[in-house]
Amino acid sequence: MATGLFDGIPPRLDTGRGTDRFLWLLARGAAAVERFGRRGRRPPVVPVDRDLRVVVEQVRAEAEGVVSLRLAAADGGRLPAWQPGAHLDVVLPSGRIRQYSLSGDPADRCYRIAVRLIPGGSGSGEIHEEVGEGTPLTLRGPRNAFPFVTADRYLFIAGGIGITPILPMVRTAAARGADWRLIYTGRSLESMPFLEELDDDRVWVRPDTEYGIPASGAELLEHVSGDVPVYCCGPTPMITGVRIDAENRQVHWERFAPPPVVGGEPFRVELARTGRVLDVPADRSALDVVREVLPQTAYSCRQGFCGTCKVRVLSGEVDHRDQVLTDDERGDHMTLCVSRAQDRLVIDL
Ligand code: FES
Known part of the structure; x- marks a missing residue:
């Protein structure tokens, strides 16, 4: 019987911490401050009101109904720095404003977002049908409502397009030498974007078409010891399941749909x-x-x-x-x- 921290999920490949001891201690201190600040409700999102003029440099089909947009500064310069978990307000040509997580590499001079076409969704429909290479757009941000806390172990859980904020977190965790696992769920392999960027033994790809039903929170958490921080992004039922079954685990989450109203009165x-x-x-x-x-x-x-x-x-x-x-x-x-x-x-x- 396996007894490791990540029982049942593919074995850890990288045993090095990947950073020197001084930096590691500094990072641990910063993480403790962040964790303390995140007890209870989420910290307020710091508004960033500057407008960034960009041009769509590339549009790519990433999966069924999902395109990615590579956004470059209109003046050819470098776009402002961002941290994993950050999102942008994208002002579309119609004036609609929609938010998308940054899914590229924070070291890149450009931004990358991915958009799933939602039936009846006016914002996603406009992007899929009317935005192409060369389209000018205005951005606001980046802002971060899903901050990534420094730790030495992580469990990442992504559902479908929820992979977008998780991808830069995974890359950052790997670059820091952290021990990590990713469980990536979705309706089918064809509907799951960026699979080719996740060719790693630490990734468990779990399409519903192969497993019959969507994963429960307990199933997603059962392989990992209770002190590993969990980062979760995806549909509301998945996040709700993880949060209910998490008990005392530290769960950081972001959803792509509005939450159900809780405790509402007419x-x-x-x-x-x-x-x-x-x-x-x-x-x-x-x-x-x-x-x-x-x-x-x-x-x-x-x-x-x-x-x-x-x-x-x-x-x-x-x-x-x-x-x-x-x-x-x-x-x-x-x-x-x-x-x-x-x-x-x-x-x-
Ligand atoms: S605060 Fe974002 S739509 Fe209401």
Whole structure:
């Protein structure tokens, strides 16, 4: 019976730490500070408001329904540095803003993002159908809502397009000489991007077509000892399963879809400019309800960390659930995608 830290997952190949002892101690200290700061709710995402003008240098089909875009600075210069886990706001030619994780190499002068075509998705549809090589785009960021903590062991879990923020983490972990494993799940091999970049014995590729059903949280975690930090990105059911079965493990996660509303009460939103009053049910977001009558209402992450859906609140008490507004902003603004109320809000729309 195997007894290692990563029982059942392919054996560790690299036993060196890959960094000298002084740097390693410094990194451990920084990691402890980061871990302390991450107890409880996530730290606020630091806004980066600069606009970056870029040009699409390359479009590549990476898997069924997935393309990658290589983005170069319009002036030919080097784009700002970023850390694994970072994402960009991409302002599309239509003015829509969507967020994508950086999936390339942080040492590269260009950025790489990958976009899965979502049926009915206006942002992904625009990218797949209207954005090509030479298209100018504006970016905001990079920002990081999924910080990568320095450690000497990691378990990475990615589901489908959730591989995008995980890839640079894996590369960084490998470059630092950390002991790591990646479990990469997906509907089928054909739907899973970047497989050719993950040709390593430490990667377990787990398509549903070969295993019959999506992996449970317990299955994804069962091979790894409880003190290994877990980084997880993918569909909501996968992340929920991992978080439920993680018990006391340290799990860092990012999802690509809005989370289900938890602990929501129904409330009302009045649109001040028309006087229209909308009912927000307990299981829906104000953003979804408002967009039914004002479809142009801007949004991006739908998870409370980008600030795109921020609106002014003229009256009423807000139950703030975002990670982006400052205390001052919370005095008279809210994020429609996650924040709620007990009673009635009047908003400046
Ligand atoms: S859409 Fe990002 S905070 Fe609401």
